[in-house]
Amino acid sequence: MTDTTLDDVERNLGRVEELEQEEAISVLQTAKQDLEAMSTDADVDEERRQALEDRLDQRLREIEERDAYDGNVGEAMNPEDHDAP
Numbered sequence: 001m002t003d004t005t006l007d008d009v010e011r012n013l014g015r016v017e018e019l020e021q022e023e024a025i026s027v028l029q030t031a032k033q034d035l036e037a038m039s040t041d042a043d044v045d046e047e048r049r050q051a052l053e054d055r056l057d058q059r060l061r062e063i064e065e066r067d068a069y070d071g072n073v074g075e076a077m078n079p080e081d082h083d084a085p
Helices: 006-018 021-038 046-077 079-083
Strands: none
Touching: 006 021, 006 046, 021 046
């Protein structure tokens, strides 16, 4: 059992937008592990836990998509960097 609560996870999800990308991903991955650990705790509201897990997965996808988009924009702006030997 984890000492982390659903409220803790929700607070972390709220502050992720203020963090640098690497730190945001780390916080989200830790929160995901915490939520998974809570899945077997009968005292945890499973519906709320699942909703937070869904939000967390969505935030991770958004960060990954933003990172992929930023990488493609960088290549488009500097095509010779991409073609360099």
